[in-house]
Amino acid sequence: MSLPIGHDKHQAVRTMFDRIAPRYDMMNRLISLGLDQGWRRIALDLARVGPGDRVLDLACGTGDMCEAARARGATVVGADFAREMLRGARQREIDASFVAADAARLPVATASVDVLTCGFALRNFVSLPEVFNEIARVLAPGGRIALIDVDRPRSALVRFGHSLYFDRFVPWLGARLSDRDAYRYLPESTAYLPDADEIFAMLDKAGIQQVAKKSLLLGTAQILTGVRG
Numbered sequence: 001m002s003l004p005i006g007h008d009k010h011q012a013v014r015t016m017f018d019r020i021a022p023r024y025d026m027m028n029r030l031i032s033l034g035l036d037q038g039w040r041r042i043a044l045d046l047a048r049v050g051p052g053d054r055v056l057d058l059a060c061g062t063g064d065m066c067e068a069a070r071a072r073g074a075t076v077v078g079a080d081f082a083r084e085m086l087r088g089a090r091q092r093e094i095d096a097s098f099v100a101a102d103a104a105r106l107p108v109a110t111a112s113v114d115v116l117t118c119g120f121a122l123r124n125f126v127s128l129p130e131v132f133n134e135i136a137r138v139l140a141p142g143g144r145i146a147l148i149d150v151d152r153p154r155s156a157l158v159r160f161g162h163s164l165y166f167d168r169f170v171p172w173l174g175a176r177l178s179d180r181d182a183y184r185y186l187p188e189s190t191a192y193l194p195d196a197d198e199i200f201a202m203l204d205k206a207g208i209q210q211v212a213k214k215s216l217l218l219g220t221a222q223i224l225t226g227v228r229g
């Protein structure tokens with residue numbers, strides 16, 4: 001399958017998430033074997049989210065990260081461009097604000113955010129440099145980021161087992177329980193994701209420093225962190 005780019009990608013991703021929103025949380029728990037919520041907590045730990053922090057959760061989806069950040073006493077705003085995902089977030093009655101917005105054009109004041117989080121969405125953005133510039137703009141000096149996404153394991157053996165699971169089983173399960181095309185796109189979309197070193201270079205160019213990567217579950221997921229210079 002050829003992956004869409006540019007405006008076609010923007011449209012395809014948005015309509016796909018609007019379509020799968022009702023079963024999104026259930027599928028996330030199944031696919032990650034229940035580990036995804038723990039990874040969000042690790043991301044919040046790494047970004048040292050605490051009471052009074054102003055947190056912007058980019059591409060917030062149905063609000064899992066927003067809920068976890070709010071539980072730590074942060075003031076939370078979630079932004080996403082898929083209205084059905086946002087509807088799911090609002091239905092949870094989390095004490096947070098939700099805004100429909102594109103990650104590259106956020107209706108958020110410059111230097112007004114202490115921590116920017118983003119869960120499993122980097123692959124979906126049309127232009128990572130544009131989004132990173134926008135992240136740097138909204139972060140206050142010293143503001144922290146924690147970006148979670150999937151990853152491909154380095155060890156050949158783990159890579160083989162992971163590929164059976166992620167490239168074969170997940171699409172099969174998705175087709176039965178949710179949406180065939182969306183859960184085929186999920187493994188294929190890892191092709192959009194540059195290596196961590198390339199992402200670090202982009203972040204550095206945008207003004208995010210002290211970048212680091214934490215690998216999760218044998219290298220099948222990752223959290224990228226950094227600080228606004």
Ligand SMILES: C[S@@+](CC[C@H](N)C(=O)[O-])C[C@H]1O[C@@H](n2cnc3c(N)ncnc32)[C@H](O)[C@@H]1O
Nearest residue numbers: 017059060061080081082085102103119121124
């Ligand atoms: C895999 S979901 C992750 C949702 C949530 N962050 C989580 O951890 O479960 C990806 C989310 O990114 C959102 N998204 C993708 N591209 C976007 C963009 N350009 N602007 C805003 N949201 C975007 C989608 O609508 C979707 O809700």
